[in-house]
Amino acid sequence: MKFVDAHIHLSDEEYAGVVGDVLAEAKNSGVVALVSNSMDLKTCQGTLELAKRDPGMVYAALGIHPWTVKGLEEDELNRVLQLISEQRGDRAFVAVGEIGLDSKYPEIWDKQVRVFDLMLRLAEKLGLPAVIHSRGTTEQIVDMLPSYNLKKVLLHWFSNPISILGKAVERGYYITEGPLATYSSGIRDVVKRVPLTNLLTETDGPVRFFKKPFEGKRTTPAFIPTVVDAFAEVKNMNVEEVADQILRNFQDFFGVKLD
Ligand SMILES: [Zn+2]
Numbered sequence: 001m002k003f004v005d006a007h008i009h010l011s012d013e014e015y016a017g018v019v020g021d022v023l024a025e026a027k028n029s030g031v032v033a034l035v036s037n038s039m040d041l042k043t044c045q046g047t048l049e050l051a052k053r054d055p056g057m058v059y060a061a062l063g064i065h066p067w068t069v070k071g072l073e074e075d076e077l078n079r080v081l082q083l084i085s086e087q088r089g090d091r092a093f094v095a096v097g098e099i100g101l102d103s104k105y106p107e108i109w110d111k112q113v114r115v116f117d118l119m120l121r122l123a124e125k126l127g128l129p130a131v132i133h134s135r136g137t138t139e140q141i142v143d144m145l146p147s148y149n150l151k152k153v154l155l156h157w158f159s160n161p162i163s164i165l166g167k168a169v170e171r172g173y174y175i176t177e178g179p180l181a182t183y184s185s186g187i188r189d190v191v192k193r194v195p196l197t198n199l200l201t202e203t204d205g206p207v208r209f210f211k212k213p214f215e216g217k218r219t220t221p222a223f224i225p226t227v228v229d230a231f232a233e234v235k236n237m238n239v240e241e242v243a244d245q246i247l248r249n250f251q252d253f254f255g256v257k258l259d
Contacts, residue, residue: 001243002032004250005221007202010036011046014206026221037098039065051092061097094254096123097131120148176202179209181230191234201227
């Protein structure tokens with residue numbers, strides 16, 4: 001079986017010095033491709049470097065995360081916008097991400113909205129999918145999105161409100177879920193409700209997971225087969241069928257062809 005990690009942060013400091021090990025673990029567990037997301041200028045540069053070093057395995061999502069907006073200077077913002085525009089046409093550059101809004105930081109709300117708007121316009125201009133973080137802001141974001149002409153939308157780690165899932169799926173949005181699908185009833189409910197054709201697997205590493213079988217371990221794409229098992233269990237489907245569909249979804253969503 002072949003697996004994919006549609007959302008990880010491989011250029012995060014926590015992976016510094018161990019990216020080779022993490023990629024080897026991924027390959028050994030059957031993971032054939034992953035999308036490394038960015039947060040700011042430094043992680044955009046790091047992501048691009050990793051994608052160049054391991055073409056066909058590491059794909060790049062470039063953007064500014066709502067968490068890094070607080071300390072973001074105008075100069076850095078402009079440099080990120082320029083860097084992203086320069087990658088136009090690069091086959092490894094598959095999405096604008098991770099971008100979004102987070103209700104936990106109301107003190108920088110206006111700035112978050114401004115940066116998110118710039119990122120969405122960029123995704124629109126480049127004709128690339130948008131990978132969206134929407135903690136506490138999903139309804140607002142889903143309301144905003146129709147005013148942009150976006151190719152594709154991925155709501156990463158969707159948790160709530162469940163009531164909005166129908167609208168998101170109707171519009172063709174994709175949802176990623178990860179290790180929590182093995183033990184969180186809320187996340188399992190999302191996996192159950194979203195058609196398999198709109199689902200993707202992720203780890204969001206280096207985010208850590210504190211329950212078995214992940215506790216005490218560095219988050220790695222090697223967790224993905226366990227996530228696929230959980231999806232298959234929830235959907236009451238054959239694991240291979242689930243893995244194959246997710247592989248197809250990854251290629252359709254990011255517009256890549258995996259061998
Ligand atoms: Zn993330």
